Amino acid sequence: MSTTLDIDVLLNRGAFSLEVAFAAGPGLTALFGRSGSGKTTVIDLIAGLARPDRGRIAVTGETLLDTERGIAVPVHRRRIGVVFQQARLMPHLSVRRNLGYGRAFARGRSDGIAFEGVVDLLGLGHLLERRPAGLSGGEAQRVAIGRALLSRPRLLLMDEPLAALDEGRKAEILPYIERLRDEAGLPIVYVSHAVSEVARLARTVVVLEAGRVAAVGAADTVLRQADLLATQEAEAGAILDMIVEETDSETGLTRLSGRVGRLWVPRLLRSIGTAVRIRVPARDVLLATQAPVGLSARNILEGHVVSIHAFGEAAAMVQIDCHGVLLAARLTRASVRDLALAPGRAVYAVVKSIAFDPQGVGTAGPAPVEI
Amino acid sequence: MIALTPDEWTAIGLSLRVAAVATLASLIPGLFVAMLLARGRFHGRALLDGLVHLPLILPPVVTGYLLLLSFGRRGTFGAALAEVGIVFSFRWTGAALACAIMGFPLMVRAMRLSIEAVDRRLEQAAATLGARPSAVFLTVTLPLAMPGILAGAVLAFAKAMGEFGATITFVSNIPGETQTLPSAIYSLTQVPGGEAGALRLTLISVALSMTALLVSELLARRLARRLGTG
Numbered sequence: 001m002s003t004t005l006d007i008d009v010l011l012n013r014g015a016f017s018l019e020v021a022f023a024a025g026p027g028l029t030a031l032f033g034r035s036g037s038g039k040t041t042v043i044d045l046i047a048g049l050a051r052p053d054r055g056r057i058a059v060t061g062e063t064l065l066d067t068e069r070g071i072a073v074p075v076h077r078r079r080i081g082v083v084f085q086q087a088r089l090m091p092h093l094s095v096r097r098n099l100g101y102g103r104a105f106a107r108g109r110s111d112g113i114a115f116e117g118v119v120d121l122l123g124l125g126h127l128l129e130r131r132p133a134g135l136s137g138g139e140a141q142r143v144a145i146g147r148a149l150l151s152r153p154r155l156l157l158m159d160e161p162l163a164a165l166d167e168g169r170k171a172e173i174l175p176y177i178e179r180l181r182d183e184a185g186l187p188i189v190y191v192s193h194a195v196s197e198v199a200r201l202a203r204t205v206v207v208l209e210a211g212r213v214a215a216v217g218a219a220d221t222v223l224r225q226a227d228l229l230a231t232q233e234a235e236a237g238a239i240l241d242m243i244v245e246e247t248d249s250e251t252g253l254t255r256l257s258g259r260v261g262r263l264w265v266p267r268l269l270r271s272i273g274t275a276v277r278i279r280v281p282a283r284d285v286l287l288a289t290q291a292p293v294g295l296s297a298r299n300i301l302e303g304h305v306v307s308i309h310a311f312g313e314a315a316a317m318v319q320i321d322c323h324g325v326l327l328a329a330r331l332t333r334a335s336v337r338d339l340a341l342a343p344g345r346a347v348y349a350v351v352k353s354i355a356f357d358p359q360g361v362g363t364a365g366p367a368p369v370e371i
Numbered sequence: 372m373i374a375l376t377p378d379e380w381t382a383i384g385l386s387l388r389v390a391a392v393a394t395l396a397s398l399i400p401g402l403f404v405a406m407l408l409a410r411g412r413f414h415g416r417a418l419l420d421g422l423v424h425l426p427l428i429l430p431p432v433v434t435g436y437l438l439l440l441s442f443g444r445r446g447t448f449g450a451a452l453a454e455v456g457i458v459f460s461f462r463w464t465g466a467a468l469a470c471a472i473m474g475f476p477l478m479v480r481a482m483r484l485s486i487e488a489v490d491r492r493l494e495q496a497a498a499t500l501g502a503r504p505s506a507v508f509l510t511v512t513l514p515l516a517m518p519g520i521l522a523g524a525v526l527a528f529a530k531a532m533g534e535f536g537a538t539i540t541f542v543s544n545i546p547g548e549t550q551t552l553p554s555a556i557y558s559l560t561q562v563p564g565g566e567a568g569a570l571r572l573t574l575i576s577v578a579l580s581m582t583a584l585l586v587s588e589l590l591a592r593r594l595a596r597r598l599g600t601g
Contacts, residue, residue, distance in 0.1 A: 047499055075498040076506075088496040092514045092597060101510075105501030151500045 004155060004187040005029070009045055009055030009065075018042070018052075018211035028181045028188040030198040030219070033208035039191040042208070043159045046189065047082050048075035060154050060187075076105070081148030083158040087140035089132035095143050096128040102151025113184060118146045121183065122176055138169035142176060149184065156180075156188045162197065170197075177201060195237055199223055199279055220277070236282040236317060238327045244274045260325040261301045265354055278354050282317060285329035286350040289339050299351040303327065305343050308336060320349050379572060381547055382555035387579075389463055389551055390531035393470035394524055397478055401523065405482035406508075426537075427476040435540025438469055442541075465542035466549045470534045474527030481526055485519020486512065518594045525587035529580055552576055 008021035018038045031039045044050035046057060048064065051072065057065040059080065064073045081102075089098050099115070119125050122142045132140060141161055148156055158177070162170045174197070181188060181201065192198050198205060198219065205222040207215040215222050223239050242256035247267055254268040256276065263278070270276065292300060303322035310316050316336045320327045327349055331341075341347070375383075407413075408420055426434050442449040442459045449460060459465035489512050497507045513520075535553035542549040544558060556572045559565035 049495055049499070074503075075495070076501050076503050078499075079501070080499065082496070082499040084492070084496065086492075088490075088492055090493060090497070090511060101497070101502075102500030105503075105506070147500065 003058075004060055005046070005189065006056070006058040007042070007046065009042075009052035009057065011041065011045070011050075011052040011055075016041075016211060020208070020211070020213055022206050022213055022216050024187070024189060024204055024206070026185075026187050027203035028190055028201050029204040029206060030202035031189060031191045031206050031208060032193065032195075032198050032202075032222075033214070034193055036210075037208040038211040039193075039208055040159055041211075043082070043157050043189070043191055046155075047080050047157055048073065048078050079106075079152070079154050081151055081153030081156045083141070083144050083148050083156070083161045085160045085163050087132070087135075087137075087144035089135075089140055089143055089147070091132050093132075094128070095124065095130050095132065095135070098132065098143055099124070099128075099146050099150055102147055106150070106152040113149055113152075115150060118149050121149075121179055122146045136169070137165050138172045141165065141169075141173055145176065145180070149180070149186070153186070156186050157191075158188060159191045160193070161190075162192075162194075174200065195223065196279065196281075199239060236328045236330065238280045238282070238325070240278050240280060240325060242276050242278055244268060244270045244272055244276060246272060258325070260322045260327070263299045263301075263351065263354065280327060280351055280354055282328035282330040284352040285320075285327060286352065287318060287320070287329050287331060287335075287339065287341070288348040288350060289341075289345070291348055292350060295350065297350050297352055299354075301327065301349045301351065303347060303349060305341055305345045305347055307343055308341060320347060322349065375571060375575075376568065378546055379555065379568060382550050382552050382572065383575060385463060385466075385547070385550065386532055386552040389466045389470055390528050392464075392467040393474060393531040394478075394528045396467070397471045397475055397527055398520075398524060401475060401478040401482055401527070402520065405479045405486055405523075408479070409483045409486040423479050424476045426473050431473065431534070431536025432540050434472060435469060435537035438465075438472065438537065438541040442468065459542070461542050461545060461549060463542075463548055466538045466551060467531075469537040469541045470531035471527075473534050473537050474530035477530055478523040478527040481519050481523030482516065485516040485522070488519070489515045518591045521590055521594065522587060525583055529583050532576070532579055532583070552579075 003023045004026055005024040007023075009018070011018040016038070018041055020038065020042055031042060033039055041050060045052055046059070052065070052067065054067045055065065056063065056067075059078070063069075063071055064078050065071060090101060093101065099118070103115070113121075119128070122145060124142060124146055127135065127139055127143065132143070135143065145161070161177075162173060165173065177190075178201065180186065190198075190201060202219040205215070205217065205219045206213060207222060220239065220241075240258055240260055242258040242263065245255045245257040245262070247254045252267045253264045254266070254270070256263045256265060256278070265278075268276070286297075301322045303320040306319040306321045306326065308316055308318050310333060314333050316331050316333045318329045318331055318336065318341060320329060329349060404419070404423060408416065408423075439446065439460070441447045442452070442465065444450065444453060444458070444460050449458075452458070459468050493515070494507050494511050497511045498504075502510060533553060534551070535557065538549070538551060539554055539557070544550050544554045546555075550558070552572060552575070556569050556576070559569040559572065
């Protein structure tokens with residue numbers, strides 16, 4: 001794997017300190033962590049919008065910053081596209097001229113993607129003569145992505161580009177980011193604190209915690225790590241690799257099988273034996289201490305409690321080992337007490353919904369499916 | 372009563388010329404100082420700020436006298452400038468200089484506020500798209516600050532049309548050369564039977580000021596629409 005981004009920086013700003021070193025290859029690398037973990041600072045450092053106290057940053061082999069050798073390439077010469085959380089379009093320019101803004105400065109570089117190609121890729125054709133003020137949040141963000149692409153960057157940074165959008169708009173943009181990743185062949189660093197986005201998009205994941213790299217590696221490995229589940233309570237979930245076992249034409253359900261046990265999902269148009277990756281959100285897992293009867297949910301897995309972490313006002317994250325696979329369940333602390341849950345206790349996990357993606361590795365479903 | 376005497380026409384024409392020259396000549400320095408005050412991080416920023424605002428609080432006659440001391444024919448700079456043929460004292464150019472100095476704080480203030488209101492995150496975005504700092508200024512900062520820049524120019528123009536104290540101290544009150552509208556009104560009030568003329572010029576003065584304000588309001592609105600903020 002060739003290196004597209006190599007960063008090793010140190011920065012102190014009052015109470016906040018950042019000490020981050022990692023390397024990223026081609027494809028989409030997710031910078032993942034809760035707010036305040038330093039994700040945006042890392043983006044600013046790579047783009048040149050902030051300076052570290054010490055460190056080195058190199059992109060596709062070119063050193064952009066080396067405090068020891070006194071190298072600091074200014075922002076406008078770094079050729080790094082940035083898509084910010086808010087679109088930051090120029091309010092006085094039409095969509096067409098916003099798209100063309102960076103292109104004007106990239107003149108002379110013939111490589112990269114054509115204007116029409118970007119307009120097609122992002123579905124911007126009908127917006128070209130509009131003003132940014134008249135765009136929806138999702139449209140504005142697509143224009144911002146197109147504008148960054150047309151500046152012919154060698155690396156694209158996306159700083160929670162979906163955070164300011166509602167679920168519908170997110171679903172509208174995600175496919176475009178996937179196309180970008182797969183068709184434009186541009187390395188992307190994608191900041192997010194949403195597991196579902198990261199699981200769907202990333203090849204490599206870098207987990208940041210309080211300004212330090214807590215984990216780095218392939219998406220499936222990192223997202224599977226149990227301690228990650230504990231640190232990302234609100235978005236926690238388990239990622240399971242399953243095999244399609246059979247589809248029952250009568251009920252319209254497909255049975256998946258894996259180490260964790262068997263799960264029924266709505267009909268999956270996949271041949272038997274196909275590998276799929278699914279995600280079980282912790283908030284959609286219930287626990288019972290006895291085999292449940294008379295329950296509408298049909299996916300019940302046997303296991304035992306591994307650990308219990310309290311978080312937030314009244315919530316608790318319970319990790320369950322189901323035949324060697326870790327699941328997470330989000331309960332109230334009152335429930336934990338009432339059920340007398342403790343490590344080692346045998347439980348039944350009731351799975352209410354599953355997010356899945358037929359494509360398998362590197363992606364997970366757009367939204368959880370109630371089952 | 373709208374029948375003006377030739378002298379009155381001359382005063383109006385001179386006032387317009389002085390105000391226009393004063394405003395146009397202040398634009399670039401005004402923008403530069405506004406940019407420095409809005410964005411600069413340097414020692415002596417407070418001093419520069421104070422210096423720019425000084426004409427606003429000094430008695431105009433003091434400003435005029437200081438101009439006379441420095442730009443008069445035997446003044447500190449005046450003597451040297453006279454060598455190369457630039458003379459301010461008792462010329463309409465001197466009136467323009469006095470008006471420019473008096474209007475400068477108003478112009479800089481409006482420009483500075485509008486530059487400070489420009490979202491710096493847009494400038495950052497422009498830089499990541501490859502725009503060097505000068506290009507960021509010309510394509511983002513300047514167009515977005517344009518309503519304030521325009522307002523500053525109009526304020527300076529209106530101030531120049533009404534400037535009296537510094538002008539009359541510096542370049543006196545010579546009909547046809549330095550007698551602007553306010554000076555002419557002042558002269559007319561000093562002679563018997565001048566009341567009618569003074570009233571005529573006063574009405575003209577009010578009309579000109581109102582027109583300037585209306586035009587600026589109109590332009591500001593059109594700009595706001597174009598910037599997508601209105």
